[in-house]
Amino acid sequence: MFDPMDNLLTVSVSAPGKVILHGEHSVVYGKTAIATSLGLRSSIVIKEVATLEEPTVHIQLPCVSLLETLPLRAIVEHLFHPTLIHGVTGKFSWRLPEMLDHETHLKKVEVFLHQIRPDFDGLQNNQKNSLRSFLYVFSGIFGSTNLPVKSMMISMGSELTIGAGTGSSASFAVCLAGALIQLLKLKGSSNYDPFSATSGDDFTSKEREIISEWAYNCEKIMHGSPSGIDNATCTFGALVEFKKGTRPRPVSVRLGMRILLVDSRVSRETRALVVKVAALRQRNMAAVDHIMDACDDIAKTATQVLEKLSSDKVISDPEADYQHLAELWELNHCLLAALGVSHPSLEAIRAQARARGLACKLTGAGGGGYAMVLIPPSTPRSVVDSLSSSLLENGFRVVETTLGAPGVRVDM
Ligand SMILES: Nc1ncnc2c1ncn2[C@@H]1O[C@H](COP(=O)(O)OP(=O)(O)O)[C@@H](O)[C@H]1O
Numbered sequence: 510m511f512d513p514m515d516n517l518l519t520v521s522v523s524a525p526g527k528v529i530l531h532g533e534h535s536v537v538y539g540k541t542a543i544a545t546s547l548g549l550r551s552s553i554v555i556k557e558v559a560t561l562e563e564p565t566v567h568i569q570l571p572c573v574s575l576l577e578t579l580p581l582r583a584i585v586e587h588l589f590h591p592t593l594i595h596g597v598t599g600k601f602s603w604r605l606p607e608m609l610d611h612e613t614h615l616k617k618v619e620v621f622l623h624q625i626r627p628d629f630d631g632l633q634n635n636q637k638n639s640l641r642s643f644l645y646v647f648s649g650i651f652g653s654t655n656l657p658v659k660s661m662m663i664s665m666g667s668e669l670t671i672g673a674g675t676g677s678s679a680s681f682a683v684c685l686a687g688a689l690i691q692l693l694k695l696k697g698s699s700n701y702d703p704f705s706a707t708s709g710d711d712f713t714s715k716e717r718e719i720i721s722e723w724a725y726n727c728e729k730i731m732h733g734s735p736s737g738i739d740n741a742t743c744t745f746g747a748l749v750e751f752k753k754g755t756r757p758r759p760v761s762v763r764l765g766m767r768i769l770l771v772d773s774r775v776s777r778e779t780r781a782l783v784v785k786v787a788a789l790r791q792r793n794m795a796a797v798d799h800i801m802d803a804c805d806d807i808a809k810t811a812t813q814v815l816e817k818l819s820s821d822k823v824i825s826d827p828e829a830d831y832q833h834l835a836e837l838w839e840l841n842h843c844l845l846a847a848l849g850v851s852h853p854s855l856e857a858i859r860a861q862a863r864a865r866g867l868a869c870k871l872t873g874a875g876g877g878g879y880a881m882v883l884i885p886p887s888t889p890r891s892v893v894d895s896l897s898s899s900l901l902e903n904g905f906r907v908v909e910t911t912l913g914a915p916g917v918r919v920d921m
């Protein structure tokens with residue numbers, strides 16, 4: 510099982526974060542939502558290392574201030590060979606993560622973590638979730654193969670703010686599953702040449718589906734019952750359409766739209782905002798339902814405009830398309846404000862964008878969190894710079910980035 514010396518592999522994988530473009534809140538009521546990948550990414554490097562001592566997995570997660578050395582032999586003994594969902598016979602394969610007995614495997618991970626780290630309960634929640642997810646995916650993927658495992662060093666970083674609604678948890682999980690699958694692929698291939706493993710060796714669409722499913726399982730560890738839109742967006746990139754009770758649908762568009770992502774620095778709790786909207790709806794059912802329908806229409810129209818904008822076939826007028834998108838952003842924001850989920854800080858950001866003729870909407874739950882300012886290609890650099898400086902002077906955090914960045918990819 511352990512193979513300390515021969516061919517030592519290194520893999521490096523990255524995945525984007527996400528923002529909700531349209532459909533926040535209305536998605537809770539069965540309406541269409543669309544999310545898009547962000548130009549800000551998480552990344553992971555896994556390096557197999559030679560050791561003559563006890564094999565270990567050394568994991569560095571600076572974003573959650575965690576540095577761990579895990580005993581590989583014990584991981585193999587306690588967590589490998591995960592079982593299939595109840596009632597299905599046969600052997601679990603990493604290719605079908607939805608067939609894994611999730612609860613049983615997670616429970617084993619939990620017991621194991623308490624055994625090797627008696628102070629596990631004392632860790633911060635984000636550290637616990639990262640460790641649980643790592644062991645879950647690592648043993649789920651490698652534990653269903655007969656490939657030898659070696660000591661390894663794993664380090665992960667992220668340009669995303671953790672816990673701010675930009676999909677850092679999904680991006681983290683997608684990177685993890687992607688890198689482990691890439692490692693497995695290289696190990697399994699007998700004619701592997703470490704020098705030819707360039708960024709050209711990217712994931713196939715089947716592999717992406719598997720990565721997204723593993724990340725979905727991690728999202729269940731972190732969030733209980735996730736919608737699946739985050740893991741799909743971080744895996745496939747571009748645009749993902751979603752309706753409650755259906756599988757997220759990747760929409761193949763080339764976006765590359767520039768935005769300013771503005772952190773209002775006001776913390777918010779998604780659950781509380783969802784409850785607030787539900788209470789408003791309870792008192793004003795028909796009016797609120799009309800707003801939800803309007804949001805649904807905006808999400809669908811925006812998808813059509815984005816498809817048109819990125820199509821080679823349809824003759825399009827990009828300037829007019831951007832203007833249409835700007836109009837949809839404004840409409841959507843004002844409808845969300847009508848639902849009571851804006852915030853004075855978000856309105857202050859919008860006022861500064863509007864003063865320069867730029868559209869701005871909140872993204873995600875609202876009540877604080879992030880706003881996005883759309884920057885059409887024709888916008889003079891001086892306008893973007895003046896807006897950024899003015900927002901910074903007012904105490905907001907600003908990052909200029911793109912929407913529709915590539916999904917998970919092999920960087921090395
Ligand atoms: N780079 C990272 N390294 C380690 N853990 C990460 C990283 N990014 C995200 N996580 C995990 O994801 C969790 C954040 O999930 P969540 O609160 O839903 O934030 P977000 O809205 O950004 O997805 C963190 O608590 C942590 O466990």
Ligand SMILES: C[C@@](O)(CCOP(=O)(O)O)CC(=O)O
Binds near residue numbers: 537675736779873875
């Ligand atoms: C408000 C809502 O529609 C989106 C919340 O987005 P976020 O937590 O800000 O990423 C809630 C949900 O869809 O579960």
